[in-house]
Amino acid sequence: MPKDSGIGAATRRREDARFLLGSGRYSDDIVLLNQTYAVFARSEVANGIIKTINTSEAEKMPGVIAVFTGDDFVDVGGNPAGWLINSRDGEPMKEPKRPVLAHGKVRHVGDAYAAVIAETEQQARDAAEKINADIMELPAIIDMTSALSGSNYVHDEIETNQCFDWGWIEDNREATDNAIKNAHHVTTLELTNNRLVPNAMEPRCSIADYNAANDDYTLYTTSQNPHLTRLLISAFVLGIPENKLTVVSPDVGGGFGSKIYHYGEEALVLAAAKRIKRPVRWTASRSESFMTDAHGRDHVTKIELALDKDNNFLAFRTETMANVGAYLSNFSTVTPTILHGTLMAGNYSVPNIYVNVKAVFTNTAPVDAYRGAGRPEATYSLERVIDKAALELNLDPIALRRQNFIKSDQFPYVTAAGLNYDVGDYDAIMDRLEHHADIKGFAERKKISEKQGKLRGFGVNSYIEACGIAPSNLIGTLGARVGLYDAATIRVNATGNISVMVGAHSHGQGHETAFPQIVADMLGVDPNNVEIVHGDTSKIPFGMGTYGSRSLAVCGSAIVRGIEKIIAKGKKIAAHMMESTEDNVDFEDGVFSVRGTNKTVSFGDVALKAYIPHNFPIEDIEPGLEETAFYDPQNFTYPAGAYACEVEVDPNTGKVSIERFAAADDFGNIINPMIVEGQVHGGLAQGIGQALLEGCVYNDDGQLISGSYMDYTMPRAADLPSFVVDHTVQTPSTDNPLGVKGCGEAGAIGSPPTVVNAVINALRSAGHDITHIDMPLTPARVWAAMNN
Amino acid sequence: MSNVTMTVNGKTVSGSVEGRTLLVEFIRNDLHLTGTHVGCDTSQCGACAVHVDGKLAKACTMFALEANGSEVSTIEGQANEDGSLNVIQQAFKDHHGLQCGFCTPGMVMAAADLLKTNSKPTELEIREHLEGNICRCTGYHNIVKAILAASGQDVSNIAAE
Structure with missing residues (x-):
């Protein structure tokens, strides 16, 4: 039975009221006394040498207070890559400096080379147009193949456009090659994982406030991880001591990965605020977001699947070129490698896997983790080549998948790509999916579509993902320059209500509602008496923020550990109050009791005693009831699922419409099913957007020709159906105390191949010998495929 | 700069704006009604949607001066009279x-x-x-x-x- 509150309840979100009433507090809503405005001068060319930048005219414009160029930042550090990847030959990756403002060269359209600070935004904008930059345009390096073979470099000092040439797992290479050479059947597919722009609806915004008397700074910024941003600024870029820099991420209007990273604008407003001794603010226009937010995906891949005569999978082998853009964004090197290559077993028992990824610098915006981050790329390659193999061998695509699934009794299962899947039941998930997909009814629906002149196709996939990347010990050996734990401080107030300070950051995920459900269950208190504090480094413990579907598995587990400490201390206090020993005290439903007696004290009484410690054994117990826990998981969590899609294709126009979409996922235990479903819906929309609508396009000159919502097709309400979402298969994770798995990225990972598989199925049903079309499957592409 | 007067959520308000000041800028920056958002610069996203004289309008696509004399309602004016959600x-x-x-x-x-x-x-x-x-x-x-x-x-x- 559904519960009314606590773990498992579809509790309505407490954060909703402020958003619905217009009283959210996003960064751009913050107004500081005496504030000034920054506007950036940005490169209009993809590649060019900065000859001179003349700012004299701009400096004389009305309202202008200061002008900055790259010269002002030559003595400070660069924005670093957070993960060291070594090439197959052991050479470390190339790490060219990423300065606050471009210096010497501009390297992509939108690369900022100067900034104006003025009294009003309009004045700053007018003055920025008066900056006279003499930039000698160079040929743009855009195509990855040409970039690797050419002798023009994005970064002259490294004399190559290859960041690294990575093999995973290098020791498996020969065996994989042999398995493919000797296989009964090999299916080969070349495909592109299209470049995407994350497009959180709130543009990035950063406001810096400097207090000269204290020599300290506050940065309000749109960040998914304020502590990480502070660490990067302090340790690598500006050298501001961490204790002198507070980073506040208030309400944040979506992230999807793009707000994980530290960006140069944050450093610029901080430096400017100190120089002019006034607050400096900057808010991106949507055009700036398109040009400068880290983009996603952009892989070109060849994948081979080898099968034996009984259709058992023998090997997957891939070669991928991954675009990293002009500079290394903070997680741009781990995304196409560890987060991609390790997932290349999918849901399957396959003895040989080898993944090769060459990362390529180009004159485009940096590319980094976007919802799914490497896992959608892995899933798309796998699930497309499996469908193609089913076509070539005339097999049922579901049966082929089921035959090769890792079976529920094989867990824990170590894959040939090196991950240890703890639990799962992929056949049970597929059973749920087949139920919702009503496969028996497809033939009848197809007839109806055909009567209306439409083609109808059915597509299916399976996916696995790895969430809550961990443990720190392991990722350290794989090149991580950070730890990936999280933290929570449980502060029980004297009157018994509770403030929980968390390292995770909520920008749509509903932490303010879901986290109290855990606390309420464990402490037997009303969830309305629990408040979540997040997004302010001066208030919360050092946590790593929210991305990679980690918040609940990692930070939620830190909350559990913190509460366990609270209960342990509470037992000591209660034992004292009841004249017993802590070993004899039990805690259940908010009441401490002495075992075998009728003595009890309530949680509230213990809290009050902790803060009014009269007659308190202060030599044994400290006053107060506040505990902090850091939690470093022992493994990833492995959510898995299967998705099914039915499409109609208009043969006259090539237009694809999604007629039915069903998702069956295993997220382990679920804290709030309403929020989980919402996360799946959003991921599906982004994945369907990738499959049908979205594509970030640079032309050969490096001009961003999909630089606005006029050109870049965002999924709108009429592009999507209502979804059927099922999460009744629940194999609890064995690697965290809640038994939970990540759910935030699943939809975006599983849906693109499902949609493409369905479209290919529809086209083939009309006799078109088509085995693949690259995403996005726009009407033009589908029509062209049908008409050669 | 020009003077502009309009009714916003039932209250008469006025201010001094540039000709190029957008309605959304007037609402956010002058009236401090920050529930109306700016999500794009091409009139596509609808985060700035308000009602002007009873019609749905994108406040990023009107000058403040164009709303002179108009009745404007924003998200802050949508709740029930007791402040609860409508x-x-x-x-x-x-x-x-x-x-x-x-x-x-x-x-x-x-x-x-x-x-x-x-x-x-x-x-x-x-x-x-x-x-x-x-x-x-x-x-x-x-x-x-x-x-x-x-x-x-x-x-x-x-x-x-």
């Missing part, structure tokens, strides 16, 4: 029709506009009416459900399970 707002909360909340004010304003002229819209009519509003979080599923519910229609068949 029917549409409550339906968004009940059906999880929002996540990050940034597009939400525009969605609520667009929904109110629809229900004014079409008290029982179909799912398709709702989806088509939202053509000027982009949400990146929800996949629209629960927004559509919330608007159907706000119009008093049964949404049990749209349940996700």
Whole structure:
């Protein structure tokens, strides 16, 4: 039975009221006394040498207070890559400096080379147009193949456009090659994982406030991880001591990965605020977001699947070129490698896997983790080549998948790509999916579509993902320059209500509602008496923020550990109050009791005693009831699922419409099913957007020709159906105390191949010998495929 | 600079604006009504949607001076008189029709506009009416459900399970 509150309840979100009433507090809503405005001068060319930048005219414009160029930042550090990847030959990756403002060269359209600070935004904008930059345009390096073979470099000092040439797992290479050479059947597919722009609806915004008397700074910024941003600024870029820099991420209007990273604008407003001794603010226009937010995906891949005569999978082998853009964004090197290559077993028992990824610098915006981050790329390659193999061998695509699934009794299962899947039941998930997909009814629906002149196709996939990347010990050996734990401080107030300070950051995920459900269950208190504090480094413990579907598995587990400490201390206090020993005290439903007696004290009484410690054994117990826990998981969590899609294709126009979409996922235990479903819906929309609508396009000159919502097709309400979402298969994770798995990225990972598989199925049903079309499957592409 | 006067959420307000000042800038920066958001610069996303003289309008696509003498209502004027969520707002909360909340004010304003002229819209009519509003979080599923519910229609068949 559904519960009314606590773990498992579809509790309505407490954060909703402020958003619905217009009283959210996003960064751009913050107004500081005496504030000034920054506007950036940005490169209009993809590649060019900065000859001179003349700012004299701009400096004389009305309202202008200061002008900055790259010269002002030559003595400070660069924005670093957070993960060291070594090439197959052991050479470390190339790490060219990423300065606050471009210096010497501009390297992509939108690369900022100067900034104006003025009294009003309009004045700053007018003055920025008066900056006279003499930039000698160079040929743009855009195509990855040409970039690797050419002798023009994005970064002259490294004399190559290859960041690294990575093999995973290098020791498996020969065996994989042999398995493919000797296989009964090999299916080969070349495909592109299209470049995407994350497009959180709130543009990035950063406001810096400097207090000269204290020599300290506050940065309000749109960040998914304020502590990480502070660490990067302090340790690598500006050298501001961490204790002198507070980073506040208030309400944040979506992230999807793009707000994980530290960006140069944050450093610029901080430096400017100190120089002019006034607050400096900057808010991106949507055009700036398109040009400068880290983009996603952009892989070109060849994948081979080898099968034996009984259709058992023998090997997957891939070669991928991954675009990293002009500079290394903070997680741009781990995304196409560890987060991609390790997932290349999918849901399957396959003895040989080898993944090769060459990362390529180009004159485009940096590319980094976007919802799914490497896992959608892995899933798309796998699930497309499996469908193609089913076509070539005339097999049922579901049966082929089921035959090769890792079976529920094989867990824990170590894959040939090196991950240890703890639990799962992929056949049970597929059973749920087949139920919702009503496969028996497809033939009848197809007839109806055909009567209306439409083609109808059915597509299916399976996916696995790895969430809550961990443990720190392991990722350290794989090149991580950070730890990936999280933290929570449980502060029980004297009157018994509770403030929980968390390292995770909520920008749509509903932490303010879901986290109290855990606390309420464990402490037997009303969830309305629990408040979540997040997004302010001066208030919360050092946590790593929210991305990679980690918040609940990692930070939620830190909350559990913190509460366990609270209960342990509470037992000591209660034992004292009841004249017993802590070993004899039990805690259940908010009441401490002495075992075998009728003595009890309530949680509230213990809290009050902790803060009014009269007659308190202060030599044994400290006053107060506040505990902090850091939690470093022992493994990833492995959510898995299967998705099914039915499409109609208009043969006259090539237009694809999604007629039915069903998702069956295993997220382990679920804290709030309403929020989980919402996360799946959003991921599906982004994945369907990738499959049908979205594509970030640079032309050969490096001009961003999909630089606005006029050109870049965002999924709108009429592009999507209502979804059927099922999460009744629940194999609890064995690697965290809640038994939970990540759910935030699943939809975006599983849906693109499902949609493409369905479209290919529809086209083939009309006799078109088509085995693949690259995403996005726009009407033009589908029509062209049908008409050669 | 020119003087501009309008009624916003029932109150008469005035200010001094440049000719190029957008209505959304006047609402956010001069009136400090920050529930109306700016999500794009091409009149596509709908985060800035308000009602001007009873019609749905994108406040990023009007100059403040164009609204001189008009009746403007924003998200801050939508609650019931006692400050509680109105029917549409409550339906968004009940059906999880929002996540990050940034597009939400525009969605609520667009929904109110629809229900004014079409008290029982179909799912398709709702989806088509939202053509000027982009949400990146929800996949629209629960927004559509919330608007159907706000119009008093049964949404049990749209349940996700």
